[in-house]
Every structure is written in structure tokens, then in C-alpha cells.
Amino acid sequence: MKRSHIPTWCILLLLGGMATGLVFTGMKFVQPVFAETSPDHPFINLMSAAIPAEQTYIQTANNLTMQASRISISPEQAGFKLCFQTPNPGDWLPWEVSLVIGKQEIPDFSSMTLSEPETVNGMEMKCHLLSFPLSGSRTAQDMILRVDQIAVSMPEYPDYERAKQQLAEAGVAIEFTCKHQDYIFGCEVFKKPADMSLEDAEQLVYDAIQDDVKGPWVFEFQP
Amino acid sequence: MSIHKNGIRDNMKLTKLIVLFPIPFLLAILVSSVTADPTCSGTGCNGLNPNSTGCDASATTLYQTTNNGAKLELRKSTVCSTYWAKTTNVSGVNKYANATLKYYYYSYSPAPIPNYQYVYSSQRYGTDGAYMNACGQVSNSIIDSMIYSPCVP
Structure with a gap:
């Protein structure tokens, strides 16, 4: 019987070395898995009261397709299911959204991220439930849902040096500094072009920091 | 031989x-x-800063709402299974801000913060996110206590 070139005790010693190394460095063999269970929330009512998904509306802007469906109206709120393609795997959210109902614009909205991506017309999309608060009784009226911007949520401590570089490369003469301290993050513009308002300068800074795509995606609904 | x-x-x-x-x-x-692992796990993360513990590296926003010049977010760390609240001033002017993870933790700005600045709370471990609510406000006066409205979800 042919003997192995490497004695068994050598193999055991090597394996022991690896195990000791991994233990000392605190390496985890299994990452914790989080159960994606949705907690109770007001959107539950919206979900159950939503109109079945036969009627869908599709818009494309900036090469990203967005779909609105499951439109629901109650005296308290208007609800939509919004799905869209994303440029990368980040937690893309509807960021700037408004609803015009009748002649009134409602800029405040709430959204809930649905955990699983969906395939719509062969495209993988990330989906959210949107709701807009309504006041007073509503009759059926024309509505316009306007999504001006989708964005990845802002990290607690974002990489603002990269944003400085981006603005400089784009020839934007804005100088700013950012501070992260005691659970607060923010940036302050200290130099900007004379013909630019401070609000516009701040907007440019945060746009550069945040990963976003601007639309608009506009959906018109008629009763 | x-x-x-x-x-x-x-x-x-x-x-x-x-x-x-x-x-x-x-x-x-x-x-x-x-691989920068978080420095805490499970309930050991309770009350700690999601950024300094590294839990925010895998953060996503589960819920968000805008209300009276404040954008509120309920944030979740997928790696740490922790939750925290975040409030961004989107009022267009300098305001005091408060971010409360309902019943657990709150943070507030001791001075008015400019537009787009944000404040976030400490984190809390939870297995499924039940009973986690992010509450927050921006205001012309300091909000140095836990708040209970408005909230998401």
C-alpha cells in the first residue's frame, strides 16, 4: 500500500493553524440572515384596498422605466404602487414625488419599500408603495403623479470628498465643508458663484453626494 | 545511511x-x-451609534415620509438587524431637528441645522422590525425629548 507523502500529523497541524487564525481574527463562518417580515403599518390597508393591478401606467426617462399601478383613493389618502428599474443594486427610493389632484398639489408623501424585486415586462424592478394624505371628501378627479427624482438613501456618513472632486471636475465653483459629529451630518457652502443662490448651491452639493437619477416620470390618471 | x-x-x-x-x-x-465587520452584534448594538459600529454600511431605508419640512426615515442595517430613525431638514431654512426611534432612543440638534442636514438616533436590535417606528420633526425651537408624532410606519 502506497504511503502518502504528507504525514497525517502535518495535515492536522495545518488545519489547526487555519482554524486558530480564523478564531483569533473573529472571522464569522456564517453571516446572520435577517427575516424580511414586514411589520404592521398603515400601508396594509392600502395594500388590501388597492384596485387590482389590471390598469398599469408606464413611463421612461433617463433610460429607466417606471410603472405605476394599484391606484387607490380613500377619503384619507391616495395610494400607488410604484416600480422602477435601478441603475445599480442600491436601496433606490422615490425621493422627490408629488401628486396633483384637481388643482391641489400634495408634496408630502410616504413610501414603503417592498422587499422583493419584481419582474415587469421582462425588466427587474424595485417596488414601493406610495401614499399621499388627502383632506376632505374627494370625488373622482384627474390626478397627476410626478416623480422628479429617485435616489439611494443618504449614508449616515457619506463620502463627500468624492463629491468635491465631482463638482470640481464639472467646473462648478462651489467650495464646501462637511461635518459628522454626535449623530448629525451636514455640509456648509462657504464659496459659490455670485449669481447662484445659497439654496441652489446646497442642492448641488447634496446632489453630488447622493447617488440619484432625475426624471421626471409623469403619470396622468383619469377616472 | x-x-x-x-x-x-x-x-x-x-x-x-x-x-x-x-x-x-x-x-x-x-x-x-x-471585510470590515461591525463592532457589535445582536442586542449588544442597542443604544450604540449605527455609524461608529459599522452597522450603517449595510443600511437601507424601509419607510420614509415627508411632513412639515422634515423627511423621516426608518433605517435598517441588514447585517446587524438593527433599526434607527433619521430626520432630514428639508424645510429650506435652518431648523432644530429631532430623530426618535419610538420608545427607545432620540437625538436632537442643539442648534438649528441648515437645509438637507440630518440627525439620526441610536440603533436598536430587532429580529423582524415589528414595533420599530421612526418619529421626527423640525422646529423653530429645540426638541430635546422623545417625540411620538409624526412617525413611520
Whole structure:
């Protein structure tokens, strides 16, 4: 019987070395898995009261397709299911959204991220439930849902040096500094072009920091 | 003679083994330093800063709402299974801000913060996110206590 070139005790010693190394460095063999269970929330009512998904509306802007469906109206709120393609795997959210109902614009909205991506017309999309608060009784009226911007949520401590570089490369003469301290993050513009308002300068800074795509995606609904 | 040769060979093997033994150990150190693991886990993360613990590296926003110049978010760390609240001033003017993870933790700005600045709370471990609500406000006066409205979800 042919003997192995490497004695068994050598193999055991090597394996022991690896195990000791991994233990000392605190390496985890299994990452914790989080159960994606949705907690109770007001959107539950919206979900159950939503109109079945036969009627869908599709818009494309900036090469990203967005779909609105499951439109629901109650005296308290208007609800939509919004799905869209994303440029990368980040937690893309509807960021700037408004609803015009009748002649009134409602800029405040709430959204809930649905955990699983969906395939719509062969495209993988990330989906959210949107709701807009309504006041007073509503009759059926024309509505316009306007999504001006989708964005990845802002990290607690974002990489603002990269944003400085981006603005400089784009020839934007804005100088700013950012501070992260005691659970607060923010940036302050200290130099900007004379013909630019401070609000516009701040907007440019945060746009550069945040990963976003601007639309608009506009959906018109008629009763 | 052959015994002597075998002895030399065994010695060489032993030397190689001694040299090779630390390699897996060093590799493990390298792998662990590349993957920045959070510095806390489970309930050990309760009350700690999601950024300084590294839990925010895998953060996503589960719920958000805008209300009276404040954008509120309920944030979740997928790696740490923790939740926290975040409030962004989107009022267009300097305001005091408060971010409360309902019943657990709150943070507030001791001075008005400019537009787009944000404040976030400490984190809380939860297995499924039940009973986690992010509440927040921006205001012209300081909000140095836990608040209960408005909230998401």
C-alpha cells in the first residue's frame, strides 16, 4: 500500500493553524440572515384596498422605466404602487414625488419599500408603495403623479470628498465643508458663484453626494 | 545511511511546516481586515451609534415620509438587524431637528441645522422590525425629548 507523502500529523497541524487564525481574527463562518417580515403599518390597508393591478401606467426617462399601478383613493389618502428599474443594486427610493389632484398639489408623501424585486415586462424592478394624505371628501378627479427624482438613501456618513472632486471636475465653483459629529451630518457652502443662490448651491452639493437619477416620470390618471 | 537521509528529509519537512504554519493565520488576518465587520452584534448594538459600529454600511431605508419640512426615515442595517430613525431638514431654512426611534432612543440638534442636514438616533436590535417606528420633526425651537408624532410606519 502506497504511503502518502504528507504525514497525517502535518495535515492536522495545518488545519489547526487555519482554524486558530480564523478564531483569533473573529472571522464569522456564517453571516446572520435577517427575516424580511414586514411589520404592521398603515400601508396594509392600502395594500388590501388597492384596485387590482389590471390598469398599469408606464413611463421612461433617463433610460429607466417606471410603472405605476394599484391606484387607490380613500377619503384619507391616495395610494400607488410604484416600480422602477435601478441603475445599480442600491436601496433606490422615490425621493422627490408629488401628486396633483384637481388643482391641489400634495408634496408630502410616504413610501414603503417592498422587499422583493419584481419582474415587469421582462425588466427587474424595485417596488414601493406610495401614499399621499388627502383632506376632505374627494370625488373622482384627474390626478397627476410626478416623480422628479429617485435616489439611494443618504449614508449616515457619506463620502463627500468624492463629491468635491465631482463638482470640481464639472467646473462648478462651489467650495464646501462637511461635518459628522454626535449623530448629525451636514455640509456648509462657504464659496459659490455670485449669481447662484445659497439654496441652489446646497442642492448641488447634496446632489453630488447622493447617488440619484432625475426624471421626471409623469403619470396622468383619469377616472 | 538511509536512516540518516530520512532524518534529514524529516527535518526539512519540519522546517517547511514551521515556515508554512503561520501562512493560513496571516491569510485569515488579511481576509478579516478587508471585510470590515461591525463592532457589535445582536442586542449588544442597542443604544450604540449605527455609524461608529459599522452597522450603517449595510443600511437601507424601509419607510420614509415627508411632513412639515422634515423627511423621516426608518433605517435598517441588514447585517446587524438593527433599526434607527433619521430626520432630514428639508424645510429650506435652518431648523432644530429631532430623530426618535419610538420608545427607545432620540437625538436632537442643539442648534438649528441648515437645509438637507440630518440627525439620526441610536440603533436598536430587532429580529423582524415589528414595533420599530421612526418619529421626527423640525422646529423653530429645540426638541430635546422623545417625540411620538409624526412617525413611520
